[in-house]
Amino acid sequence: MKFALLFLRLLPPEISHSIALNFLNFLYQLNLLGFLFSYNDYGESLDFKGLTFKNRLGIAAGLDKNGDFIDCLGALGFGFIEVGTVTPIAQSGNSKPRVFRFPSQGAIVNRLGFNNKGVDYLVEKIKLRSFKGVLGVNIGANKTSEGQKRIDDYIECFLKVIPYADYVTVNISSPNTPNLRKLHLEENFLPLFEALHLARMERKYTNPIFIKLSPDENEETISVILTAVKKFDFDGVITSNTTVNKENLIFSGQHNLSGGLSGKPLYAKSNNLLKIAHAHDPQMFKIGVGGVDSKETFDMKLDLGASLVQVYTSFIYQGPSIVKKLLK
């Protein structure tokens, strides 16, 4: 496995990502995945709002944007999988190169920009899944949508995915779609939250809705948003998305790279946001994500108030064995 991971690092990041996931899928089709990586019995389960998470470790949004790999990721033993971010219309994202790996620092910078095949494609993929675990869908807006159109995009995705999603995550924190993070400001998030709340009531969607937050906002902004999350009866927050602050990368030449930083250098920052959220409302449900790459960092997220934990970057660097490492 180590050799395979080292070989993949020699290839451009997006190509190696695609090869790795397709290879895992190939093993899954041959029924070999469970045999090679049988991590299904680890971890304790958690019940929340009628959903049973068979363990507390999930795959974070962005890894399987289009729902092409749900079953093979599920076979690796993750307790839940979040697909997306999905937008109403397919879009190709920002120009390449747009993913940069820093293996020695356990970090990735990406500026993909919600490249995805659109919500209708994702829904068809979800319908075909045989994965029985919890499946979340992360929703966003198309790059060219502004103002009311942006809100309409979220609602369109919401309405299309709720018949099939165990939970929905509202992504207001990607740094790679212009102005998306401005949805952290009250005047911008209020119309979105009102529209989502209304759509949820009309459709009687009682499963969880989570808001995914940026680690780059100040405490006051976060407090206002957390109060609104409660007021609109959403079910919790995901802390956090990537950071635009690259100062934690070792080389100064890397600090001006545009995009969101994930992995080890995000750990402290995302923990800080989790702490703020937990201090603000200890009862609020929280999913911790950012820089988890060991049993200690996994446990720390739970200690800081997270009920569930997600990973992305450490899965890229450590492969499927990360499941066993974190849960055993």
Ligand SMILES: Cc1cc2nc3c(=O)[nH]c(=O)nc-3n(C[C@H](O)[C@H](O)[C@H](O)COP(=O)(O)O)c2cc1C
């Ligand atoms: C290449 C890449 C693409 C991502 N795409 C998305 C996305 O589409 N939607 C989203 O909410 N988060 C996205 N993320 C953020 C992750 O879901 C996660 O919040 C972040 O990477 C921190 O976790 P980590 O340190 O374990 O990677 C992406 C991250 C990476 C590295």
